Amino acid sequence: MTRRRIKRETIIDLLKESHGYLSGTEMASLLGVTRAAVWKAIGLLKKDGYVIEALPAKGYLLVKSPDLCIADIKRIVSPETKKIGNDLFFYDSIPSTNMVAMELASKGCPDGTVVISDAQTAGKGRLGRSWISPPGKNLYLSIILRPALSPRDATALTLLAAVACTSAIRSATSLAASIKWPNDLIVGQRKLGGILTEIKADIDHIIYAIVGIGINVNLNAEDMPEEIKAIATSIFVETGGHFSRSDLAGAILLEFDKWYGHLLRKGKKVVADEWLTLSSTIGKRVRAAAVNQTFEGVAEGIDDDGLLILKLNDGTYHKMSAGDVSIVRTKS
Ligand code: BT5
Numbered sequence: 001m002t003r004r005r006i007k008r009e010t011i012i013d014l015l016k017e018s019h020g021y022l023s024g025t026e027m028a029s030l031l032g033v034t035r036a037a038v039w040k041a042i043g044l045l046k047k048d049g050y051v052i053e054a055l056p057a058k059g060y061l062l063v064k065s066p067d068l069c070i071a072d073i074k075r076i077v078s079p080e081t082k083k084i085g086n087d088l089f090f091y092d093s094i095p096s097t098n099m100v101a102m103e104l105a106s107k108g109c110p111d112g113t114v115v116i117s118d119a120q121t122a123g124k125g126r127l128g129r130s131w132i133s134p135p136g137k138n139l140y141l142s143i144i145l146r147p148a149l150s151p152r153d154a155t156a157l158t159l160l161a162a163v164a165c166t167s168a169i170r171s172a173t174s175l176a177a178s179i180k181w182p183n184d185l186i187v188g189q190r191k192l193g194g195i196l197t198e199i200k201a202d203i204d205h206i207i208y209a210i211v212g213i214g215i216n217v218n219l220n221a222e223d224m225p226e227e228i229k230a231i232a233t234s235i236f237v238e239t240g241g242h243f244s245r246s247d248l249a250g251a252i253l254l255e256f257d258k259w260y261g262h263l264l265r266k267g268k269k270v271v272a273d274e275w276l277t278l279s280s281t282i283g284k285r286v287r288a289a290a291v292n293q294t295f296e297g298v299a300e301g302i303d304d305d306g307l308l309i310l311k312l313n314d315g316t317y318h319k320m321s322a323g324d325v326s327i328v329r330t331k332s
Contacts, residue, residue: 006031006041008048008071009078015052015062023059045071067218068118068139068245076250077257083112084143084257091115093135095122098198098212101142105200105208111146112257116249123214124196126183126322131194131214132228139193139215139245143256146208147264151201154209155306155321156268158183158197159275161211164255165193166278169215172251173235173243178280181299181308181325185215186280189327190233192216213252218242268304276301281325286310290323299325 014027024035031038042052042060049066065072070090077085087110094100097115099122104113120140123131133140145157162179169177169185169192180186185193193215200207216234224232235243262270276282281299288295288310297312307319 006033006037008041008045009075011038011041011045012050012062012065012071013075015060021055021058021061026059065244065246067242068116068249070116072244072246073116073249073253076247077253080254081112081257082261084260085112085114085253086110087113089113089115091117093117093119093121096120096124096212097140097142098124098196098210101144101210101212102198102200105144105146105210109144111144112260113144114141114253115144116141124212125194126196131196132225132232133214134219134223137219137223138217138234139213139249139252141249141252142210142212143253144208144210145206145260147206147260149206150204151199151206152305153268154197154199154201154206155182156263156271157209157211158195159268159302159306160259160263160271161195161197161213161256163271163274163278164259165195165213165215165252168248168251168255169235172248173239173241175235175238179275179278181279181281181302182306182322187233187238191228191231192233192235192238215248217245217248268306272302272304272306275306281308281327285328286325287328288320288323288325290320295320296328 015022024038027038028035046052048069051064053061053063070088094117097117101115117140119135120133123133125131165185166177166179169175175187177185177187177192183195184191196212197209199209218236219234221237259271282301284299286299295310295318297310300309300311302308307321310318312318
């Protein structure tokens with residue numbers, strides 16, 4: 001029998017489809033490999049966190065899958081994706097998925113390559129802030145894009161990511177997640193996730209963009225460090241249930257794939273229109289802090305470039321390209 005590498009996804013599929021134990025001999029014959037090769041592949045899956053029971057007379061039984069693993073994400077994404085997630089890199093712990101994505105992009109990896117890590121030791125927010133990234137709980141991923149867009153269109157990629165994440169979270173969890181301009185995923189007033197878009201560009205075109213996404217999934221309130229306790233939340237905190245990070249990552253990548261296609265074919269407006277339906281900023285009285293100045297007024301909308309249009313108290317309009325927005329509570 002010729003030696004063949006067995007794809008982990010194939011073994012998992014077989015184990016998931018079998019009702020009860022599946023013998024090593026049967027699996028070997030279905031896959032056209034030796035029993036020793038099956039045994040070796042099962043050993044690797046166990047290392048990845050799969051709990052697989054092995055009984056000499058019966059064979060193998062899949063007892064539990066890890067809640068984040070590359071094989072499960074591939075199984076969701078591969079049959080449907082046009083671009084996003086065709087190439088996936090998975091790590092246990094790295095400084096930052098955006099940093100690793102930058103390195104891969106500079107070496108020429110294709111449009112749509114995705115980097116996922118179980119933990120980050122130097123997760124990044126905007127403006128040098130840090131992103132709390134403990135292991136085993138949350139999602140940290142970065143998508144490498146090579147769109148034929150100009151640098152001023154990069155904000156559309158942040159809007160697109162917010163749309164993809166919010167839609168995926170809403171359908172996977174039925175939580176009323178929404179988007180707070182420019183890059184926050186929120187539930188109520190609390191931050192569930194954030195997006196960090198970084199680009200390498202010439203004067204008139206993007207060479208590559210890295211869209212980083214961090215979402216708190218199964219994080220307990222008690223495990224949140226003091227600095228984010230009052231402002232952050234997680235899917236677990238909001239719903240009381242644990243969610244599969246692979247399922248959520250898969251759903252986000254498929255939504256991203258769909259909206260990336262729309263952006264490239266139909267333009268920025270389609271994405272901005274969808275963003276408006278999912279945002280909780282528009283129509284509210286807000287305080288918007290830019291680097292050196294703070295504005296207060298009503299958030300009236302976003303323009304085609306994703307800039308926030310504020311109607312200030314004196315009736316004039318101001319457009320913001322970046323900043324931090326907080327909703328101003330009006331006295332009743
Ligand atoms: C963001 O920045 O919200 C962008 C976060 C992007 C993180 C992802 S994870 C995968 C990829 N790789 C990276 O290295 N980064 C991306 P900003 O709007 O600047 O918000 C940062 C602020 O959010 C911090 O100063 C904290 O106040 C708060 N924060 C930090 N960690 C948090 C967490 N896990 N959950 C909620 N809030 C957090």
